[in-house]
Structures are given as structure tokens and as C-alpha cells.
Amino acid sequence: MGMTMSQKILAKHAGLDSVREGQLIRAKLDMVLGNDITSPVAINEFNKAGFDKVFDREKISLVMDHFTPNKDIKAATQCKQCRDFAGKYDIKNYYDVGDMGIEHALLPEKGLIAPGELCIGADSHTCTYGALGAFSTGVGSTDMAAGMATGEAWFKVPGAIKFNLTGKLNKHVSGKDVILHIIGMIGVDGALYRSMEFVGEGLKSLSVDDRLCIANMAIEAGAKNGIFEADELTEAYVKERTDRPYQIFKPDPDAVYQKTYDIDLSTIKQTVSFPHLPENAKTVDEIKEDIKIDQAVIGSCTNGRISDMRAAAEILNGKHIAKGVRCIVIPATQKVYMQCIKEGLAEIFINAGCVFSTPTCGPCLGGHMGILAAGERAISTTNRNFVGRMGHVDSEVYLASPVVAAASAIAGKITGTD
């Protein structure tokens, strides 16, 4: 019986010729990731269990991105604990304020992920790296602790759903609209426990940034991982960043998929997910009522990359955001931040009345840098719109692309572009 891309990567890392859905395996890890929220719990468990060394100082990444620059004393204490641990074990990929970025933008950018690799991260959006043809999945802090100590993790081999992409996206439609459309179609548990595998001739029209955005939100459909078949674009992106050897895995012709969806990218429209679940997706042209906004957030591990900044800047160029709206633009990494300055995007944002911030996860999870009061409403390029996600339990988050968020900030209400 044939295997999916995800199953092939798991089999290889488990040292097996083949695996089948439901099989419990133990597999070797190429990267173990944690952030300033999940790592302290992992470090406590690591110490409590009595481990005194890590499996490989080069295969662990600790990124201080959620509540940084430290938002309060407790957050500062958690970062300090991570910093001390990284120092003690000489962790190579420790990223602190000044060189950090939002983890899921940073790791691909730094060349820390390559096709065919197996990565776990104590952050649910670790599924982002599937965009590069890796098997990458979010876990908890205990898995992270065990991964740091042993270099292995247990997995239940997932089944898969295939997304066969054709066609090409229209202007001002992006990967974000594609994934919001898909989650709207299959629901927040539509891919529960399974892999979402993206293949087809439509892939070649999707930039790596679009793919990272789509894979990022696989978890919002309940998926274990999202993965794209690696192609020339993937290889060009990876080779620019690392000379580490890698292996590309393609699905067997007789791989078993529980379901196949054919998606013509040219039919995708600008899409917004209404509160309080990412599955409440509507195309912008379906929105008839005026939905006034108090805040727009453009950034995050979903949409904080340079192409997202460019897309937002194109809309905001020469315009000003509506009176009464706060627009917060957060490039995801220092490199993206610098690029925004070089290309004049920072100036466009500031002239438009936006704030332009150092990288942080900040407002996405209601941490800091843009918390909502009761009754307030935000449009956001982030990935979750759960109850209370960005602040008060009576606030609302609408999910959208950078283009739609920027256009909405200018209009003062949710709107798209032509």
C-alpha cells in the first residue's frame, strides 16, 4: 500500500521501510522548537526528570517571541529561565530580543528547516514548515522536554486529506484567502488527527510565503500537519539559506487519501473569518452589513513576512487609516523589519497613521501591544478568532489577509479591494 508524503517522512525517521495509518512509532527529530511561554514548562520538566544534557545543541531552537520585549516581570522571568537554559547547554539557535523574530517566520528564514526533515515544536503553528516539504507538527512542553533530551518523539501515523490545486490566484487574493476558504469548507475539525497534503499544478503559482501562510493554519482545521510537495521554488528558497543536504518526498501514486478536494485557485475570493471560529468564513462580497472596526493588526506567524508587508503597503500607500481606527503593523522578523525600512514600506505605514513595531507575537494571543477592550472589534491577519483571543472576552476578531486588513483600516469597516 502506498504512502503519503507525511507517512514517508515519518517512516524514514523511524528507520522503517513503511508505516501505515494508526501505527504508533518512535521517530528521530531534526529540530525541536520552543518559545518563551512553552519552554519554561519544558525546562521545568526536563530538570525534574533529572536530564543533564541535550541530544544535540544544534537541533534545538528557543525563540523569545510571545511576550517580548518582556511585557511584565513574570514574562521577564520566563525569558530569563530560557536564556539561562540556553547558556547552560550552549543551545546554538537561541534567539532573543534584537535577533529574534516570530518563530515560524524565523526558522524557515534562517535555513533551519529543509524538505524531508522532521520537526516538533511546542507551539501549535509549528505546522507552518510543511510549506517546505518537511513533516512538522505542534506538540506540548513535555514532548519538547523529551525531544530535547532524547532527540525522539512518539507519533501516531496520520491518515491524510489531499488538496489538489489548479489555476492561479487573482490579484489581491493570497494564501490567506485560500486557507480561510478551506477551513470554511471543511470546518475546524475537518482534518482532525490527519495530514493536509497540498499537491497539483496550481502549486507553482503559490509563493513560498503563500505556502507558509497556508500550512500555518492547518492546525485551525485540526490537522496534525500541513505539507506541500516540494518543487523548484522550495529548493531555491532552501538553497539560499542552507547547504545542509535534504531529501524530497513525493506521495506514492497509490497513496491512500481519505478525501480529495480539487481547488481551482482562480475561483478563490477575498475571504474573512467571522468570530469566534476560523471556520466562519465568508467572502468579502457576501458581507452586506457595515462591520465597523476599532483596530487592524497586520503581522504574525501567519502574515508577517515581506510579501505580506508589501501587500499591505501597496494598499496603504498615500492613504490614511480612518479616524478612530488603530492599525498595528508588526513585521515578523528583524530581517523583514529591515527590508521594510529599505523599501520605504515603514514610511508608508507611518504616514498612513499605523504604528510599526519590533517583531512580537504580542496582540495575536492577547499578550500585549494591542489588547482589545470589551465591545471592541479587530480585523487581523493572525490565525485565531476565539472568544477573548485578543483581549476582553466581549471583544471580536475577524481574520483576513493583509490586503483586506489594510483596506479595512482605511475604510474603518471591513472591506475588500477590487
Added chain:
Amino acid sequence: MKAQGTVHKYNDNVDTDVIIPARYLNTSDHKELASHCMEDIDKDFVKNVKQGDIIVAGMNFGCGSSREHAPIAIKASGISCVIAGTFARIFYRNAINIGLAILECEEAAREIQNGDEVAVDFDTGEITDITTGKSYHAEPFPEFIKDIISKGGLLNSLKA
């Protein structure tokens, strides 16, 4: 292993942001996390919960963030077991890894009501609603996972 307690009942898609809001993630202290457990979905949970009580919920329980703080908060609040129609996958493995008992059973999740007294036998997967007298059967864990739980969590099982 067995558990018995009063049920706190919730709907589908209970996410980890309402189980433990991110504004409390600047600590990893179990007791402090427990003191805010379910705060954004059920303000009275912390006041009402008693040692040994059981959470029953619908589909996709624990969706969203990978924060282990969520099962930790539930366990530290005194909950002995979570029964749901389905669990989100990261929550599922986190619960196993930290030794919070969970069972998947759609019928039980649908029918058991808030405030019912429920008994659970983890070896057989038998769930009994003592209030209504009705029994349900959930799949018990496979041996691999039973081994992790019986050794007191993943890290203890690795020490062997």
C-alpha cells in the same frame, strides 16, 4: 484506575484560549493556572469544582494553542477525567504526556448532563452515568499509551 465525580458540561470546540487565557501564560505555576481554569467560558468553574470532578464536552475539545498549561490547569483544578466526543490532537497527546485521564465517547458526551454523577473505569473504558443509570463504552487506550500513563507520564516512562 477508576474515577468518580460530578460533571461540568461544555459544548463543541472548547479551545485552549478559554481553558486558560493567554494573559495568564506568564506563569507555569500549576496552582496559579488552576485558579483561572475555564475563566473565559465558565466564570464559576473554579468556585464550583471539587476534587475528582469530571469534565464532559462535545467535539474537538482543546482545539487551538499547544499550551500544556491547559491540561495542567484542568488537572491541577482537581478534575479526574475529561470525556469528549473528540479531542484536538495536541491536547490529546499533552493530556497523555502529563497524566490527565481522557476518554473519547460521542454518545456519552452527547447524553451526560451537567451536574450528573459519573463513574469511569479506565481499564475497560466503561463510563457509567450514576444519575441516569446508563452505561457507555469508550475505547480504552492502546498498550503503548497505557504504558506512558501507568509510569506517570512521558518523562517518567523514558527514564525506565
